[in-house]
Amino acid sequence: MFDTCVMLNAAKLVLLFASLAFAISGLRPGLAANAVPQETPQYTSDGQLKFPEQYRTWVFLSAGMDMSYAGDAQTGNMHMFENVFVNAAAYESFQKTGTWPDKTTLVTEFRDAQGKGSINKHGRFQTDLMGYDVHVKDAKRFPGKWGFFGFNPGSKSSALIPATAACYTCHADHAAVDTTFVQFYPTLLPIAKRKGTLSSAYKKEN
Amino acid sequence: MFDTCVMLNAAKLVLLFASLAFAISGLRPGLAANAVPQETPQYTSDGQLKFPEQYRTWVFLSAGMDMSYAGDAQTGNMHMFENVFVNAAAYESFQKTGTWPDKTTLVTEFRDAQGKGSINKHGRFQTDLMGYDVHVKDAKRFPGKWGFFGFNPGSKSSALIPATAACYTCHADHAAVDTTFVQFYPTLLPIAKRKGTLSSAYKKEN
Numbered sequence: 001m002f003d004t005c006v007m008l009n010a011a012k013l014v015l016l017f018a019s020l021a022f023a024i025s026g027l028r029p030g031l032a033a034n035a036v037p038q039e040t041p042q043y044t045s046d047g048q049l050k051f052p053e054q055y056r057t058w059v060f061l062s063a064g065m066d067m068s069y070a071g072d073a074q075t076g077n078m079h080m081f082e083n084v085f086v087n088a089a090a091y092e093s094f095q096k097t098g099t100w101p102d103k104t105t106l107v108t109e110f111r112d113a114q115g116k117g118s119i120n121k122h123g124r125f126q127t128d129l130m131g132y133d134v135h136v137k138d139a140k141r142f143p144g145k146w147g148f149f150g151f152n153p154g155s156k157s158s159a160l161i162p163a164t165a166a167c168y169t170c171h172a173d174h175a176a177v178d179t180t181f182v183q184f185y186p187t188l189l190p191i192a193k194r195k196g197t198l199s200s201a202y203k204k205e206n
Numbered sequence: 207m208f209d210t211c212v213m214l215n216a217a218k219l220v221l222l223f224a225s226l227a228f229a230i231s232g233l234r235p236g237l238a239a240n241a242v243p244q245e246t247p248q249y250t251s252d253g254q255l256k257f258p259e260q261y262r263t264w265v266f267l268s269a270g271m272d273m274s275y276a277g278d279a280q281t282g283n284m285h286m287f288e289n290v291f292v293n294a295a296a297y298e299s300f301q302k303t304g305t306w307p308d309k310t311t312l313v314t315e316f317r318d319a320q321g322k323g324s325i326n327k328h329g330r331f332q333t334d335l336m337g338y339d340v341h342v343k344d345a346k347r348f349p350g351k352w353g354f355f356g357f358n359p360g361s362k363s364s365a366l367i368p369a370t371a372a373c374y375t376c377h378a379d380h381a382a383v384d385t386t387f388v389q390f391y392p393t394l395l396p397i398a399k400r401k402g403t404l405s406s407a408y409k410k411e412n
Binding site: 001043046056059060062063064065066067068069070074081082085088091111113117118120121122123124125126127130170174176181183184186202205206 | 240263265266268269270271272273274275276278280289291296297301303318321324326327328330331332333334335376380382387389390391393408411412
């Protein structure tokens with residue numbers, strides 16, 4: 001239910017992503033003990049993307065709250081954070097080039113935004129997991145180089161969201177770098193500016 | 207200006223942290239190329255904590271927005287995110303033990319929370335860096351095992367916040383695990399519950 005396109009259609013939080021992992025990369029030494037590193041996208045025999053279980057130790061790009069493309073979005077009592085992670089090799093590559101290499105995987109995690117709780121009396125903090133969007137760059141596999149996938153909590157694999165879905169055109173038309181919303185990742189945007197990798201669509205809008 | 211205690215006194219976003227790094231740990235392979243890993247706390251000759259420059263590639267614990275201990279907090283037009291990171295070795299240790307090893311370093315990064323911008327018309331996303339709080343566990347150095355430090359953007363080192371400051375007592379009295387606010391880190395709280403490492407102060411309050 002929390003895939004990008006559904007959310008787009010529902011005028012809900014969106015802002016997806018993409019990234020890719022060099023084949024040789026691995027987790028940090030301290031984290032490799034109990035898991036096979038999964039830095040490059042993995043697929044089932046029928047072409048579904050396997051959920052990148054290690055994403056919580058990937059590099060954090062940014063978090064937003066209640067973001068929406070719709071000016072009249074009514075969230076009522078429902079509030080949500082979105083945290084964006086990218087595999088480490090793709091992050092490192094972006095530092096050097098200002099754009100994403102093939103096999104980049106960006107994971108957006110959605111969590112409930114709780115208000116009062118423990119000593120917190122104002123603002124919001126993160127609690128229950130609500131779902132994921134995953135944006136994968138795999139040029140040989142996807143006609144537009146990138147594919148979108150939605151996962152519910154606990155889902156092990158997910159089918160590609162069709163290339164006709166709104167997420168693809170929205171990302172193509174508005175995202176700052178290579179169909180990814182780098183304008184919302186404050187440590188990456190200055191790099192893209194320096195490297196001259198901002199999309200013409202983004203430059204026109206800004 | 208953005209150290210924990212100042213923010214506490216100002217009834218502003220707070221919720222700090224601590225963590226520590228094993229001596230042997232390093233950055234992820236992909237990130238080690240252009241930087242000396244700084245996973246364990248480093249100090250100047252006069253005892254100031256050096257800013258942990260690599261923190262953005264550490265493990266993300268959670269983000270909050272406009273969090274405050276004060277029920278009547280008035281933030282007006284000023285909104286802020288706080289992102290919390292911990293060094294990888296401490297994170298790995300927490301997975302096994304439910305608590306923090308010596309040399310844990312927790313970094314809270316404060317960023318401006320912007321509303322409208324690019325295609326975003328609702329909710330908020332992160333922009334300018336505003337400052338940091340750093341919480342370090344170094345049992346031989348600090349009488350209470352943990353020390354708090356505040357950094358402005360670009361600061362290279364910072365003096366210890368005196369142990370008489372309110373942050374120390376607040377963390378001791380309300381934090382879920384070893385004086386750190388694990389109740390606000392949704393991937394760590396279940397581990398602490400399983401491992402039985404929740405503080406008696408926290409259990410009494412919840």
